Amino acid sequence: MRNFSYPPFYRYIFRYRNYPARVTIYPESGTLTVQMTAELFSQYLFAGITYGIIYAIVAIGFNIIYNTTGIINFAQGEFVMLGGMFAITLNNFMPLVPAIALAVVITMIIGALIEMIFIRWLDSPSILRMIIITIGLSILIREVALHFWGEGVRSLPYFNGNEISSIKIFSAQISPQVLWVIGVCLIIVTLLSLFFRFTSLGLEMRACSANRLAATLCGINAKNMVTFSFMLSAGIGALAGCVMSPITYTQYDCGTGLAIKGFTVAVLGGLGNSMAAVAAGLLLGIIEAFSIGIVPLAFQDAISITILLIILFVRPHGLFGSSEAAGLTEF
């Protein structure tokens, strides 16, 4: 049995990362007692799955844009933040469902606008240039959000019940919102894989990612496909931002942390491989959740970044990718 108290600055940490405050349990005393019981085990497991699947959604957002353009969009986390923020604001004027739908649409339009204004007309830009542009975009979006919504922590109401309602699954007390997060994210993943497999638009996007020139010669408008990929990844990011908002809260700067985690997951699964990203996301989420008993809260972020660094050094092609295939792509 281990016993340690919160470091005095935990409030500060809370502002910077989205800790599953209502997923795992914290005694009111401010002391966190960690004792591995079957109950706690499943509690951690659910926390891990919830976060893992959110990371996976962000990673898929990275992958969609990477596949069509070869760009890592450093502003991906900001789409998640924007989705949550718009839904919260719109929810003041309309019911939850239309608010979320409208928020997703608005974020998609923003995604498309970003591509059209900043990326579309660039003629084969260098990777360094694209990195710097998307980093600049993420800063701008964040700062605009700061001036628009302020520093405060906001959240959407729970879709069912409230913060104290819970469901018992495998001896774990979990919020119904956790089921919403897992359910919605799984639906997103399923629909995406169906979209890429069976719709002509999805096939055209895949053609563009496989060989842009050949796709263009076949009459596919590659530039529109890139715009569409930005819309798509903005949209799924925004939707994820909405469903997670009640349990993780939304704040103007929550995108950066999510982007780093999402990138870790994307690399872990092998860049461009969305199905592997789901497995990698769950892996990272569960590692993070269980590490809380071992590593002080303040160093939680350091864990996923350390994993990222180790993966980059040891297997840059990801856990599931083959080095042979990765050798053919230019990093």
Place this chain on the structure above:
Amino acid sequence: MALLEINNLSRSFGGLKAVNDISFSVRSDSIKAVIGPNGAGKTTLFNLISGNLPADTGSVVFKGLPIHGLQPYQIAAHGISRTFQNIKLFPGMTALENVMIGRHVKTRAGFTAGMLHLPFSRREEKEIKEKSLELLELLDINQFAHIEASSLAFGQQRAVEFARALALEPDLLLLDEPAAGLNIYETAEIARLISKIQKRGITVLLVEHDMSLVMDISDEIVVLCFGEKIADDLPAKIQQNPQVIQIYLGDDDA
């Protein structure tokens, strides 16, 4: 003893055996050519020798020392320099600066000397410049010394790349398709140049498509086909080798 010995060298990409169990040797002060149809594994072979690709199995022995498994910069320091099929000059640098890079292995001023601008590094820098200008003169391109190399004409770029490779004062020079993209006059010029280089005591190993060039200048020829060695002989014998004629030169070219 041979300058360069290649023993049972193999390399495959996935299921494709790009270079399959190839052995041959290069005598000192000779010109040896590697020929073969497209996809025969000539460039892969070059990349294996120069260290740009690791070999799966086999060994490369240079001046009695095994050099396979070494990094390209280490192999260069051993005295092997190379040119590239699609000329790789340093963008944004003048022709002279490109050649000066070639003097890198022959000089030693490091970070400390550079940062403090030590007297010996100044002397060394002067020496590098003189040697490089000499080489530009040797190749008749000294009038382009201060022009950005990548803005020169194709043939001149090739000459700059030659000068850069010679600046290493190599014992063995690897030329990857030196006549690619050149017209017949420029090709003849290159042939004259290669003979000139050989007379300076530098052994040359080249990969080439241009038959006339190869037959004219080489002392020995290795023929590759689909990663395998077909023949390794004198040019005159190669021209009469029925297998070579069939797979490479074609039936009516004897």
Place this chain on the structure above:
Amino acid sequence: MRNLISITTLIGSIVAVQLLTSFTGTGYYLTQLTMTAYYSLIIIGLCLVMGYAGQISLGHAGFFAIGGYTSAALTTYNLTSMLENGNSLIKFISGRGLLIAAQDLYGDPVLYVNPWIAALLAIFLTVIIAFLIGIPVLKLKGHYLAMATLGFGIIIFRIVLATEIFGEADGLSEVPGFTLLPGVIVNGDFNNRIFNYYIACGFVVVGVIILLNLINSRVGRALRAIHGAEDAANAMGINTSRYKLYTFVISAVFAAIAGIFLTHYNGGIGPSEAGIMKSIRYVAIVAIGGMANLWGALTMGVLLNFMSLRGMFGSYDDAVFGAILIIIMLFAPDGLLHLSIWRKLRKKIL
């Protein structure tokens, strides 16, 4: 020769600015100018890595923090009780005259590590960390390199934010002055302001001379070759990974030195100095200056850091840097001072 003129101009403008402030009675600008000078030291170091070796680093604030925090922690930690308790290590160090005894505001005795020793240890630590991080990180390219260096920066930020000895969210304060020579002290003392301005500028001048020498040497040429065509450079006998690594370490040391002296000058350091936004800001300034343009980076660094420190951007500080990044990368990827832009503009106007 050209360098001599440039350096003379640099020194001339440093003196001119100081004289200007004293004639116009705006001596208070010197505080921000001194801080700007230290920040410029990081920027010229990063310029070497980005512009000449062609590697991106989104974690340079981490090295600044390693330098600043190490020397701050060593010079603010009161060793009095440890000496009284008979700690043999402290006794040994104290006996070598490596500690400094003084009194705090309340007259209680404080005993701390000599800033010289602290600074040397900080630089030593920076070199070791830069090597350990640089060896694996510099094997990466493109997005992977950017993310790995960003990750390094975040880890350093988390560590200083969560470690008690580094003052957690409050950072460290009451860092004593750094006596470089008898009478030459780096601190925030009002009477020392002009003096400190010249010390900081002295660091910049020395830094610029060192980097200019390096750029114009055999090593600098090799770095440009690596930037241009890495495999060809390697085939020409240049140990590309070692050159990239050494460049990275040198620029990390520049950042650490800036961190050490700025911390002594300000009398403290806070976690925001290690933040990602700081690293991105440095990258932005180098990009605006034109990547492989030391003078451009220096000019832009002085201009933007000074404006930012004077609070000219208000609450839009980060937004301004974000906007600058995008605009420069969209319209002038070779930097704002690059001649062709001005030429094009002139053509359009005429």
